[in-house]
Each structure stands twice: as C-alpha cells, then as structure tokens.
C-alpha cells in the first residue's frame with residue numbers, strides 16, 4: 001500500500017469507530033477484508049487510527065468535520081504535512097480536497113475541551129483532579145503510550161534482562177518510576193517473541209501499574225489476595241514479592257477474565273491460585289489488593305475508546321461499584337492486615353473520594369497513606385491507598 005492508501009484505509013476505519021464500533025473491532029474487520037495489506041501496512045493503519053481516536057476532537061476541529069476524513073485531515077495538519085500531498089485521488093489515495101476543506105481552522109480558537117481532547121462534561125472533574133497539571137496531563141493523553149516491561153526480579157536483574165532483550169533486537173533501559181521497570185525504546189513489536197519474554201524474565205506492564213504494587217511493600221511469605229485480578233498483571237507482580245513458598249490467590253467476579261493467569265504464572269515461575277468467591281477465606285489474608293473497576297482515565301493513551309465512552313451516568317455507576325467492591329473485599333482481610341485500593345484513574349471521585357468515604361463508614365479500617373501517579377512522571381495515571389484493619 002502507498003502511504004496515501006494507508007490514510008484512505010484509516011479514514012474507512014475511523015468512520016466505523018465514529019459509527020460506534022470499538023477501535024480494535026473496526027481494525028480487525030478492515031484487516032479481514034484487506035488481504036492485500038501486509039504487516040507493515042496493518043501496523044501503519046493501526047497507528048493512524050489510534051492517533052485519530054486519541055485526538056478525535058482536536059483533529060476533527062483542525063480538519064473541519066467530525067468524520068474519518070476530517071480527522072485524518074486534522075492529523076496531517078497537526079503533523080505539518082501538506083494534506084494535498086495525501087488527498088490526491090490517485091490510485092487508492094483519498095479523493096482530492098473540496099473547497100470547503102481548504103480552510104484550516106486554528107486550534108487556538110477551539111474550546112478548551114476540544115484542544116485537550118475530552119468530553120465537555122469532564123472539564124470540571126479533570127480540573128479539580130489535576131489542578132495546575134490539567135493541560136499538561138491532557139496533552140500527554142493525546143500521545144501514544146510508552147511501552148514498559150516488568151523484570152521478574154526473582155529470576156534476573158534489569159541489566160541482564162536488557163542484555164537478553166538486545167539479542168532479539170529490543171532496546172530497553174531501566175526506568176526510574178519503579179524498581180523493576182524497563183522502558184522499551186525500540187523493537188517493542190518483537191517483545192512477545194523474545195527469549196526474555198518466553199522464558200518469563202519480563203512481563204508487559206505499565207511502569208505506574210508496577211509502582212502501585214511496589215508501594216505496598218509485600219513481605220515475603222504474606223498471604224495475598226488479588227480481589228479484582230482480571231488478566232493477572234498485578235497478581236503476577238504481587239506473587240514475585242510474596243516469594244516461592246507462598247501462593248497468591250487471585251479472584252475476579254468474572255472468572256473468564258482470569259483464564260490466562262495459569263499460563264502467565266507458569267512462565268514467570270510463580271504460584272497463583274485462581275478462586276471463586278465461595279472458596280476464599282473470610283479474614284484469611286494479610287494483604288487484600290483491590291484493583292478496582294474504573295474509568296481507565298489514567299490509561300486513555302493505551303485504550304482511547306474509554307475516553308469517549310465515559311458518561312456522567314457511567315461514572316456514577318462506577319463510583320457506586322467501587323464502594324461495593326471495597327466493602328466486599330474488606331471481609332477477607334485478617335486483623336492487622338492491609339486493604340489496598342488502586343485504580344488506573346486520574347479522577348478524584350474514583351480515588352481519594354472513594355477511600356475517604358469507605359474510611360468514614362468502615363470503623364475498623366484505618367486509612368493510611370495514599371499516592372497518585374501522574375502520567376507526567378511517565379506511565380499511566382494511577383492511584384493507590386492503603387487501610388490497616390484494626391486489631392480491636
């Protein structure tokens with residue numbers, strides 16, 4: 001495919017996304033119908049589409065229309081590429097620009113929420129939550145996320161992992177955000193085929209996601225329950241701390257989400273036992289980790305569909321669910337144990353407001369310190385807070 005044909009394909013996919021399809025699904029449908037597209041073409045179209053979804057409002061403003069074509073036009077203008085070099089109508093390129101498309105609206109004239117690429121109703125939430133960092137964080141959320149690895153410190157060091165990754169053409173370097181984190185600067189697409197990955201020496205995990213687990217200081221041998229385990233990213237990191245003699249327990253209301261955990265644990269050489277609710281022991285865990293369902297607003301770079309799918313009603317439901325999940329999880333903490341609450345959200349209503357509210361209701365849980373991780377420091381936005389379960 002020519003570069004212009006890739007833009008034309010991206011326009012088609014973006015139109016599907018604007019019509020309500022999930023981005024991954026729209027890309028898959030396009031790939032199935034475009035057998036002529038090679039792996040480089042698919043990767044290029046994917047990059048344009050995800051860029052367009054992350055920058056949906058600002059690109060549509062710059063392109064003059066809320067359509068795939070308008071968004072691509074806007075992306076080209078932002079990147080400083082003359083659109084008429086792409087919109088040529090030659091071969092499979094997008095058709096030539098119409099007179100009404102020639103005018104480039106100035107982004108400085110756009111409302112703040114358009115410049116920062118989010119829904120209007122979120123402005124007060126984001127400003128209250130991010131304060132002076134509002135614009136800087138939201139501008140960062142318009143860009144592609146970095147790729148991070150967590151080094152399995154039970155088996156290797158960061159230096160050894162960097163060296164092994166380089167044998168497979170992957171360039172990585174230690175990242176200060178978390179003690180076992182590496183940032184990948186080249187060759188990211190080869191990670192899952194690399195020796196370091198296949199031997200369980202590294203896992204794909206965001207640096208701030210790692211840092212939330214590091215913030216808990218899990219003692220060797222602690223009985224750990226990951227109450228909202230999902231695919232097991234946190235459970236694996238917790239298990240590396242809990243040590244070889246201790247089995248971390250993973251639970252999720254939707255057991256299907258945990259299906260990959262056994263294989264991931266085997267690869268990493270750690271022990272994780274997936275359990276349903278009735279098999280958990282009330283008051284039986286030193287650490288109960290709640291990686292709560294949330295808006296995902298801290299990881300909008302990675303999953304930009306979530307930015308546009310969030311509504312005030314959905315946020316309200318999420319907040320109610322977060323209280324309920326905390327209450328349910330608290331039953332499994334042993335006296336003197338720790339209840340940790342984490343989200344990949346940058347919204348205060350899902351973070352400090354939630355732990356303060358739970359702390360006011362649950363007299364036997366004492367709110368300890370909390371920490372917010374800003375995308376400005378690298379990685380996703382995260383929040384972690386800890387409660388100590390009283391002995392009285």
Ligand SMILES: C[S@@+](CC[C@H](N)C(=O)[O-])C[C@H]1O[C@@H](n2cnc3c(N)ncnc32)[C@H](O)[C@@H]1O
Pocket residue numbers: 227228229230231232233234235251252253254257291292293294324325328
């Ligand atoms: C943010 S995701 C977890 C991500 C996961 N910890 C990881 O690191 O990959 C939140 C998870 O909470 C689960 N969940 C929602 N409500 C729950 C409940 N009441 N009890 C247990 N899990 C719940 C969801 O199914 C979802 O998998």
